[in-house]
Amino acid sequence: MLPKVKIPTTAVSFYSALHLKLFPSILHCSSFHHTHKHGTSTPSSPSSPFTKQAFTSLLQSSSSQSHQLKQIHALLLTSGLSIKNSLITQLLSSLTLLGDMTYARLLFDEMHKPRSFLWNTLIKGYVKNDLSIEATSVYQIMRGVGVRPDPFTFPFVLKACSQVDDLCAGQEVHAHVIKFGLDFDAIVRTELMLMYAKVGELCSADYLFETMSERDLVAWNALISVYVQTGNAGKALGMFHGMVLAGIKPDSVTVVSALSACANLGCLETGKQIDQFVIKENLNSNLFVNNARLDMYAKCGSIETARCLFDKMPQxxxxxxxxxxxxxxxxxxxxxxxxxxxxxxxxxxxxxxxxxxxxxxxxxxxxxxxxxxxxxxxxxxxxxxxxxxRLEHYACMVDLLGRSGHLDEAYNFIKSMPIEPDVGVWGALLGSCTIHKNIKLGQHVSDILFNLSPEISSYHVLLSNIYAAAGRWVDVENVRRKMRKKGVKKVVAYSAVEANGEVHVFHGGDRTHPLSSNIYEVLAELIKQITSIGYVPNITEALHDVQMEEKEATLSTHSEKLAIAFGLINVRPPFPIRIMKNLRICNDCHTFVKLTSKVTNREIIMRDKNRFHYFKDGSCSCKDFW
Structure with missing residues (x-):
């Protein structure tokens, strides 16, 4: 019999007092298997210090270290209290919180007919520890043995489906939700909505949201947030406006998501309006909100405003x-x-x-x-x-070396990396090969990229650009033929400009805008003006083996040129014209914008894929290095 001792307040001092040397492999001792497989054990004696209350206290005080929980488990096995389901439940919960899912699973597998709560605990633990495949597997086992899921089961199973981007599994779980009559449970429905949004089924997400019996602040915030996280910033901002119109007052969570959407879209005016709301509602004491405000101003090109805010932040x-x-x-x-x-x-x-x-x-x-x-x-x-x-830092270094002309050094840097380079690292080098027109290295790097990620169109386009700049049109066509054969589609370039509270998006050669006739008139006049001061179209940017007139026509209708013409019509001085482009600005457009800023005496701010360009008086802040 174990000695009688007073139970100390912490697990560490408790074990120190007992001087116990516990089992090296608890899960394989005979006591464990006898207790859990047969449901019997020798109960603790009346004089034993190991009472249920004592173990509960120990579990509560020992939840910060996995090895302490294993020690407590050992004592549970030897004291006869391991048949107390509440103690094992608490032990399992603590193990999952600490992330020791291997031990938690062994413990769970030895339980006799675990209730749904324990299944839920294990599924939740897997999801919280980014083991989503294991979570969905446990759910399938749960269903297979006939344990009925409850409202607490589905939210975490749906999170697991979205984490592994498995629409089919999510739809199957959705069917189960309907089968068990939980499709109008607020929490379950919200997670269903988020699952569909995360896997790209926006119509299903919108339908679930629109048909909710009550759309409370939590539901609005959840969907706005997930749209921002999944690259649907425009949709998130639209939902934010819809939320305000519906009379739902935004909170700090809402404004953080809305400001993030503005940052992604470059919508400074909308961001300013949200910022005014933040100040009015005294939300500017919240550090997370202030960081979102900083990010919005910085990414919308209002860096001095961001710095003023930074300097005034109380924390x-x-x-x-x-x-x-x-x-x-x-x-x-x-x-x-x-x-x-x-x-x-x-x-x-x-x-x-x-x-x-x-x-x-x-x-x-x-x-x-x-x-x-x-x-x-x-x-x-x-x-x-x-x-x-991390990989992104290595990619930065490759970009730094490559764009500065040190291509061989960049290549050797990659070869010496202690971790396996990914497409981001090799892609940075291919981009530098394009800038410096290095065909030989560009071909070698593109071969590597095509093996790693043949579906990414930008790498095919970069190689095509290298060939086109050298006038190797047969090679250009070969690259495009391979793209067509593999079903690889080029990312469509677009430029967006904010005017009068609305974002206007333009694509190359776009004539769908209601003001298209005016836009093209202004653009034609603009080209005449800048041509008179030395503008010559850079036809190497028109990557087709066609006549010069066709190349010049293609260049003249690039999306950023259309956006600037629209901005000249609709954005009045002294406000700058702000353009957001999804891809890197080409050399011809860069020259075009510099000269446009000179002949119109307008400041033009453009954010492309890599950085901001501030055009003024015929010059750019990048000093032609981008």
Whole structure:
């Protein structure tokens, strides 16, 4: 019999008092199998200190370390209290919270006819620990043995389906939800809605939302947030406006999502309106809201407003500093970005991998090779696992070296990487090969990329651009033939401009806009004006083997040119024309916008895939390095 002792308040002192050496492999001891497989055990004696209340207290105080829970499990087995289902339930819950799903699963598998709550606990644990396939597998077993799911089962099973992007599995679970009469349960319906949105079935998500008996703040916030997270910022912003019209008052969660949508779309005017609401409702004391405000202003090209906000923030964390550092980098002000990083270190704020991503980007945008290498070495030498270089940092370094003309060094850098390079790393090098017209290396890198991700169109397009710039039209056609054969479709370029509270989107050669006739008239006159001061179309940007007149016609209707013509009509001075482009601006359009800013005396701000370009008086902030 174990000695009688007073139960201490913590598990650590308890085991120290008992001087117990516990079993190295608890799950295989005979006591465990006898207790759980046959449902019998020797109950604890009346004088034993191991009461249910004592174990409950121990489980509550020992939930921070997995090995302590295993020790408690050992004592449960030897004390005879392991048949107490509430204790085993609490033990299982604690193990899943700590992420020890292997031990939790072994414990669960030895239970005698576990109730639905225990099944739910295990499924929840798998989902919380990013083991979604295991979660859906357990759900299938649960259904197979005849355990009835309840309202607490489905939310986590649906989360698992969305995490593995399995629409078919999600639809099957949806059928079960209907079968058990839970399709109008608020929590279950919300998770169904989110599952469909995350896997791209927006119509189904919208239908579930529209047919909810009550659309409360939680439902609105959930869908707005998931639309932002899945690249549907426009839809998220539309829902935000719908929410306001429906009389639902936004909270801090709502405005964070809405500001994020504005940041992604470059909608500064809408973002300003939301910011005014934040101030009016006194939400600007919330750190998460303030960080979202910072991000919105920085990504919408209003970097000075972002800095004023940053300086006034009553509280700042690493996200605040990183957002501002990255914002300066994106806006082409590398000096301020790196200076702010220095201030951050002096303030004692520990940078993380996101901070360094902004720092390396700042170096890359102005070709600071040595400085970038120095910062990268800092990351490697750091003992902080949250600072160690990740694939995106390696891609930044390749981009920095490659765009600066050090293509061989960039290639050797990739070959020496301690981790396997991904498409982002190789893609950065291919982009540099395009800039510097290096056909030989470009062919080699593209072969690697086509093997890694043959479905990504941008890499095929980059190789095609290299060939076209060299006038190798047969090779251009071969690349396009391969794309057609594999079903690879080129990403359609577009440019968006915000005017009078609305976002207007243009594609190349677009004539669908109601003001198209006016837009094309303004554009034609504009081309005449800039031609008179030296503009010559860069026909190498028209990647077709056609006559020169056709190439010039194609160039003249690029999406950013149409957006600028629209902006000249609808955005009055002194406000700048703000353009958001989904791809990298081409050389011809870059020259076009510089000259347009000169002849019209207008400031034009363009955010392309990589950075901001501030055009004024015939010059660009990027100094033609982008």
């Amino acid at each position: 700042r964390n690493v996200i605040s500093w990183s957002t501002m550092i990255g914002g300066y980098a994106m806006n082409g002000d590398s000096d301020k970005s790196l200076h702010l990083f220095s201030l951050m270190q002096n303030a004692g704020v520990q940078p993380n991998h996101v901070t360094y991503l902004g720092v390396l980007s700042a170096c890359g945008h102005v070709g600071l090779v040595r400085e970038g290498q120095s910062y990268f070495k800092e990351m490697i030498k750091s003992n902080d696992c949250n600072v160690q270089p």
